[in-house]
Amino acid sequence: MEVDKQLSPDELDKECSILLELDENDPLFDKKKKLLQDNGFKTKEQVRIKRSSDPIWLSTSLKVMLQIARIIKLDEVELYFGGEEQLDSYSPRNELDALNSILQLVESSLSDACEITKNVLQDLRNLTIDKICEFAEENSLKTTIVEGQNSDKEKQLLQWGENNGVKTRLQIACVEGAGRGAIAREDLKVGDTALEIPTSLIISEELVQKTDMYHVLEKLEDTSSETMLLLWSMKERHNTDSQYKIYFDTLPEDFHTGLSFGISAVMSLYGTLLLDEIMQAKEHLRAQYDKLFPALCNEHPDIFPPELYTWEQFLWACELWYSNSMKIMFADGKLRTCLIPIAGFLNHSIYPHVVNYGRVDSATNTIKFRLSRPCSAGQECCLSYGNLSTSHLVTFYGFLPQGYNPYDVIPLDIGGADDDSTEGSSTSEWTTHMVRGTWFSENWNIFYYGLPSPFLDCLRRARNPMLLTKTLLPENLENEIEILEDLLAIFNDMMDSLGDADLDDRKNTSWDVKLAVDFKFLQRGIVSSILTSCHKGLDLVKHELSKMHG
Numbered sequence: 039m040e041v042d043k044q045l046s047p048d049e050l051d052k053e054c055s056i057l058l059e060l061d062e063n064d065p066l067f068d069k070k071k072k073l074l075q076d077n078g079f080k081t082k083e084q085v086r087i088k089r090s091s092d093p094i095w096l097s098t099s100l101k102v103m104l105q106i107a108r109i110i111k112l113d114e115v116e117l118y119f120g121g122e123e124q125l126d127s128y129s130p131r132n133e134l135d136a137l138n139s140i141l142q143l144v145e146s147s148l149s150d151a152c153e154i155t156k157n158v159l160q161d162l163r164n165l166t167i168d169k170i171c172e173f174a175e176e177n178s179l180k181t182t183i184v185e186g187q188n189s190d191k192e193k194q195l196l197q198w199g200e201n202n203g204v205k206t207r208l209q210i211a212c213v214e215g216a217g218r219g220a221i222a223r224e225d226l227k228v229g230d231t232a233l234e235i236p237t238s239l240i241i242s243e244e245l246v247q248k249t250d251m252y253h254v255l256e257k258l259e260d261t262s263s264e265t266m267l268l269l270w271s272m273k274e275r276h277n278t279d280s281q282y283k284i285y286f287d288t289l290p291e292d293f294h295t296g297l298s299f300g301i302s303a304v305m306s307l308y309g310t311l312l313l314d315e316i317m318q319a320k321e322h323l324r325a326q327y328d329k330l331f332p333a334l335c336n337e338h339p340d341i342f343p344p345e346l347y348t349w350e351q352f353l354w355a356c357e358l359w360y361s362n363s364m365k366i367m368f369a370d371g372k373l374r375t376c377l378i379p380i381a382g383f384l385n386h387s388i389y390p391h392v393v394n395y396g397r398v399d400s401a402t403n404t405i406k407f408r409l410s411r412p413c414s415a416g417q418e419c420c421l422s423y424g425n426l427s428t429s430h431l432v433t434f435y436g437f438l439p440q441g442y443n444p445y446d447v448i449p450l451d452i453g454g455a456d457d458d459s460t461e462g463s464s465t466s467e468w469t470t471h472m473v474r475g476t477w478f479s480e481n482w483n484i485f486y487y488g489l490p491s492p493f494l495d496c497l498r499r500a501r502n503p504m505l506l507t508k509t510l511l512p513e514n515l516e517n518e519i520e521i522l523e524d525l526l527a528i529f530n531d532m533m534d535s536l537g538d539a540d541l542d543d544r545k546n547t548s549w550d551v552k553l554a555v556d557f558k559f560l561q562r563g564i565v566s567s568i569l570t571s572c573h574k575g576l577d578l579v580k581h582e583l584s585k586m587h588g
């Protein structure tokens with residue numbers, strides 16, 4: 039496989055090519071461009087594929103395309119941690135997104151290819167699918183279905199949906215540790231649509247606009263369509279004539295998210311950033327509520343009956359919208375926050391089956407949940423709710439995901455050590471820094487230690503702007519020792535502030551304390567992995583230094 043070589047017209051005739059392109063509007067364009075260049079690629083890369091079904095040629099083509107597509111599809115966290123590492127894959131989400139983007143490019147090239155090219159592209163398509171299946175096989179989690187817990191309400195909702203145009207290859211069941219989930223009824227392949235929902239069933243701002251509530255709310259300053267929908271749902275859930283009655287009947291009486299944590303759970307979070315996140319989110323919501331109530335109930339008691347607009351009911355609606363809504367791009371190009379009956383049963387996974395689902399298909403006027411990896415009959419089909427940290431998932435969704443979450447980062451405030459105006463800095467340098475569990479890293483060598491390079495480079499620059507090369511010189515190694523000792527001090531303090539694990543209230547059986555204690559356990563694991571990396575790094579550097587002196 040060769041990339042972008044000059045070919046004679048005769049040779050060109052024997053080849054076809056696929057264009058992989060980094061979007062100029064990508065907010066991470068500069069950083070990705072640099073990473074592409076470091077790997078020998080341009081931002082627009084024409085990958086030529088020979089008109090030969092030689093399997094070695096094809097798999098080399100796919101390998102090159104995958105290298106490029108992975109970088110194009112990186113998100114900020116993946117780029118920060120993976121930028122300098124030659125990783126086999128950056129994250130399960132990135133790998134699936136990259137492979138599926140190649141699959142879509144190959145499929146669209148297939149539609150207007152000539153007969154001979156078609157055969158090669160077909161082989162490339164099959165190879166890409168094999169690669170997806172292989173990756174899926176190696177990166178999956180098992181979920182356990184809890185038999186006999188399925189209630190009639192979910193069946194009724196599914197039936198209502200099917201009567202109104204929903205097409206589903208999923209059924210609803212109880213999943214251990216995650217409430218209800220969506221299970222494949224049959225073996226589903228990559229590219230299959232697991233669920234398709236007509237836009238007519240989606241709950242979005244248009245519904246509020248048809249009510250008398252809207253005329254009151256539109257006159258208020260700063261009232262977003264999300265707030266309007268939230269207020270609408272507080273009333274609609276009690277409306278026995280609602281067209282969404284069957285949907286509202288399936289919703290829980292109480293949501294168990296971080297926003298409902300009691301005092302013991304909050305106290306258990308002492309020393310973690312989650313404590314601040316939850317307190318700030320709750321204060322924000324309380325302020326929003328106080329801005330609207332009791333004023334709206336006093337002025338329009340017929341539209342906002344006081345018994346439906348209590349703080350508890352407001353919090354319930356906030357938890358509903360935070361944990362169940364999806365942002366959908368409609369055919370008019372507008373992004374709207376929506377509730378989507380039936381799709382609301384899909385749980386989140388770090389190894390998702392459905393990665394891209396936020397766009398209305400204008401040809402069918404439906405939302406399609408297309409599989410980015412296979413899902414066999416009886417297996418739970420999961421979404422990616424987004425690149426969310428566990429602290430966000432606890433606060434707004436109320437759960438800790440299974441498996442190692444690549445988005446569990448600890449942001450670091452290192453006092454403007456990296457300022458973009460610094461001489462020599464470029465737009466591809468980082469101005470904010472973070473760490474995460476060092477088990478994600480594949481580079482434990484000297485100058486890396488499993489820690490993120492942008493962070494270490496920033497510390498090096500701050501200590502000694504002259505010592506930027508990663509070469510085994512005594513002055514560099516002395517510098518490394520100081521950096522690693524500083525890090526040990528920072529993360530030892532962080533560990534101390536998390537408190538003694540033996541004092542965690544593990545016997546407490548309330549859902550919120552359990553979640554808080556599990557979160558703290560996770561946090562200690564992350565900090566402990568960083569401390570281990572620093573200790574190992576120090577040993578490594580001291581050993582090298584002793585060889586020089588010895």
Ligand SMILES: C[S@@+](CC[C@H](N)C(=O)[O-])C[C@H]1O[C@@H](n2cnc3c(N)ncnc32)[C@H](O)[C@@H]1O
Binds near residue numbers: 216361382438
């Ligand atoms: C959109 S709903 C999904 C359906 C939900 N399980 C139910 O029974 O209604 C989102 C909620 O599902 C739960 N959930 C989603 N993914 C989960 C996971 N991986 N583990 C545990 N709970 C999960 C959380 O309670 C979250 O707030």
